[in-house]
Amino acid sequence: MPKISDEKRAARRAQILDAAWSCFQRQGLHATTMDDIIRASELSAGAVYSYYPSKEELILAAVTTSLTGLSELLGPILQTEPLPSPAVMIGRITGAITAFSQREGHDLRRIALLGWSEAQRNEQLRLAMRSFYLSFRKQLEDAVKRWSDSEVLPANIPHKDVAKSLLALILGFVVQSAITGDVEPDDIATGLRALAMPVLQGW
Amino acid sequence: MPKISDEKRAARRAQILDAAWSCFQRQGLHATTMDDIIRASELSAGAVYSYYPSKEELILAAVTTSLTGLSELLGPILQTEPLPSPAVMIGRITGAITAFSQREGHDLRRIALLGWSEAQRNEQLRLAMRSFYLSFRKQLEDAVKRWSDSEVLPANIPHKDVAKSLLALILGFVVQSAITGDVEPDDIATGLRALAMPVLQGW
């Protein structure tokens, strides 16, 4: 069994990560034992440990990978030309998250909740998540600026705060859909549209 | 030896719960050992177990209690007469959560994240959270109706979806403020206000 090719190595890592993902999701981060992951990966303990040196590392990899996946999923939506309205964009984002999470063992929402919780005591993980959300919010802020420029939104609004609100809507959708289970992707978009409808009184 | 009085019993339960809360919050649900809680409560193992029969039960109690606390904190805001505008109300809610969480060892946001994560594998906990959020959302829906009635919001909007969006904003605020740490209570309100500002184009 001589030196393994880089692809094979990557494939093995993916195989292990996949096993970890599906266990984590089903049972939570801490209720999942390394043995569960080892069995799910169909490898031996030693093999798993030769790819990921600890459970901690595996958790980190699982969460950051899901973050990267999310990034790839949502990136195109944020870059669409011409930019759809805020409500439409929110609808597309929540829709994409939902659609992606249908795939067995790949529920981004569940991993997100587990990751947030873990981030409270894992500094490295917290930093990884923090920079991901900050970067994502930055992209939202750009979109807000473009809306301002194209007069979909008023000109002199606080772009950053709007981005924070939009991100809050998305994250809040994730929580609700995982906990109450009765939120459809379009609900948030619909709600937002209603909130923004012009009426006589100012707020 | 007469039985311990009911007040005493309740006081003990509170004392244990308080200890559990502060441990959970500092170290997370699973990294907290019963021994940590026992030591923090300044009682013996046997005593703690006579009030809460298992760690699971203690987690459930801790999360549920925090939910009740949240309810008592936010209830008055939702009942205010006359009802402030949506943005103002969101600002008050996020503000109340933040203010409450300043108190050492009582960060509602951290407990919330921990609870969501745990709810994935603890059916009982999930149901408790679910019914709390549904009830809270119901109250938001009532508010939405009143806004419709008072023409702060248009008449024929989907009240439920608006409530979902408002709840999403609040939950998303909690996540962001716990993970990125750079969200002030008013940011969300400000962002929402901007999103709702009338411009020429419709969405």
Added chain:
Amino acid sequence: MPKISDEKRAARRAQILDAAWSCFQRQGLHATTMDDIIRASELSAGAVYSYYPSKEELILAAVTTSLTGLSELLGPILQTEPLPSPAVMIGRITGAITAFSQREGHDLRRIALLGWSEAQRNEQLRLAMRSFYLSFRKQLEDAVKRWSDSEVLPANIPHKDVAKSLLALILGFVVQSAITGDVEPDDIATGLRALAMPVLQGW
């Protein structure tokens, strides 16, 4: 099972240490598993760990205890009044070590060899042994001075070097008796006596 008395605690510690001692001696430090010790101590894993927090600590305790025991065994011999001749004293020391080591499971010589080996990679243990041997050598040096004073040995000899040689004889006896197994306590004394016999030629 309320608070245990101090004596009981000490007894438990001794019970565990005894079990460790006999395992270590039979199988060596590293070939002995905690499970071996746990079984030999007739306690549970948790109980053993509540008295000694790690195997390392148990090794340290076993070795330092044997050092203390050795100290108590040899102290009286070094203090004898009037001081016997060097050869007689060496004979008594090697004799005491041998006699003590007859007791099943308490072979000081075996523990000594194990300890020396372990001291190479355990700083704490090395320091403990070092200070023990230094202090023991100091006592030997005092004896040498008294021999000088009482003209059993010449007056202006290097006391410290003589002490080093005497210690070397004792330690070398321990090694030989453990490895070759054919050294009686008196052999060393006899050999030393012969080496010191006056002959015509100087050395």
Added chain:
Amino acid sequence: MPKISDEKRAARRAQILDAAWSCFQRQGLHATTMDDIIRASELSAGAVYSYYPSKEELILAAVTTSLTGLSELLGPILQTEPLPSPAVMIGRITGAITAFSQREGHDLRRIALLGWSEAQRNEQLRLAMRSFYLSFRKQLEDAVKRWSDSEVLPANIPHKDVAKSLLALILGFVVQSAITGDVEPDDIATGLRALAMPVLQGW
């Protein structure tokens, strides 16, 4: 593909043994993993195992080799003509051991201590060491006889016991210099000389 030449084989064995030696010495026998040795030898796992079938075997070889080396180092000293006095000879032996041990990764003293410890549970190793020490002591005994013959020592002394004492001095020097670290080669010789100085009183 022709078989590998015998020289090459021997060179490989030496290369592996050297790697093992330096690892053992630095980290101890049990803390050294086969992987450490494999990496230090710059060969593959398979290669190492094709030369030495087990770690046990490697330990045995490492210790035995060091014994052989010691033999070659000390042989000439014991054979010197004319034989120097006992104290001078002890000084030369301890000096040679010290000088040899200066070389990085070849500290005979450390290996000796490790070997003694291991010999307690490895019968094969114990026998190898035993026969080495017995043979070495035999050579010392010959020297003692020659000293008797040449009247450096008295005629009718117990040669064997004197040899045991001399060996004890050497072994004890090794232990002290490894543990206390404050023993120079000449100290033992000096001490022995003092012990043997004639005084009025007999012992």
Added chain:
DNA sequence: GATGAATGAGTCTTCATTCAT
């Protein structure tokens, strides 16, 4: 009623050894 010492199943991780390529 209370105490806290004891239990022991279960966790993560290591590492000597093998064998498919």
Added chain:
DNA sequence: AATGAATGAAGACTCATTCAT
């Protein structure tokens, strides 16, 4: 012959829970 990835048994240690006193 050589390689090094894979194996899996075994080890140290933890911690929720119990129950003798």
